[in-house]
Amino acid sequence: MWTLVESPVGQLRLVANDGAITAIEFMPADYADGRVRGDRADDDPLLVECARQLAEYFAGDRTTFDLPLSPAGTAFQERVWDQLQKIDYGTTCSYGQIAGRLSMTGHGARAVGLANGRNPIPIVIPCHRVVGADGSLTGYAGGLDRKTALLGLESGALF
Structure with missing residues (x-):
């Protein structure tokens, strides 16, 4: 699932899967990479929390993040x-x-x-x-x- 948020560095797509953030993509994103994104879910609690923490970061009110992360890599x-x-x-x-x-x-x-x-x-x-x-x-x-x-x-x- 995913949602879009505005930020000082442009629009970001937040992606979550199985209870963890799996991607933050600068838009427009390259869709040909094969990553699963699922349906848009603007009201998903994890995506809402991620958006909130990013907004606090951009406002200068947050220096660390407290989110479940699951980056896929080697x-x-x-x-x-x-x-x-x-x-x-x-x-x-x-x-x-x-x-x-x-x-x-x-x-x-x-x-x-x-x-x-x-x-x-x-x-x-x-x-x-x-x-x-x-x-x-x-x-x-x-x-x-x-x-x-x-x-x-x-x-x-x-x-």
Whole structure:
């Protein structure tokens, strides 16, 4: 099931399945990826709660989320997404730092970047908080303008 909500970074589609949030999609979304979305359910309690928490986040009143999450990915992607959730509000971390936390060497930062780009629940799983080794804003599946806006919201508009 899913619903649409408006946000400062554009319309978002919130998707839930089996009692957990499975995706947040920046609209317009690419529908050819095969993910099950089901019927529209604007009054579903979980989707309503997700929308409420996102509204609080965008208003600057929420720094963490308390939602059941079920992102679908490989075991490695899930390990990366778990690390993303440990990056505090208003801070950033580099791809290499995350690779180091996962005891990866060599091309670990690149692998982390690829997994980061596949995060199906952006904002709540804060992939926007990952930056290049030099602090630069590197790619973001939602677009660099959204990444800049989200980091600006969290850091007092430093980006």
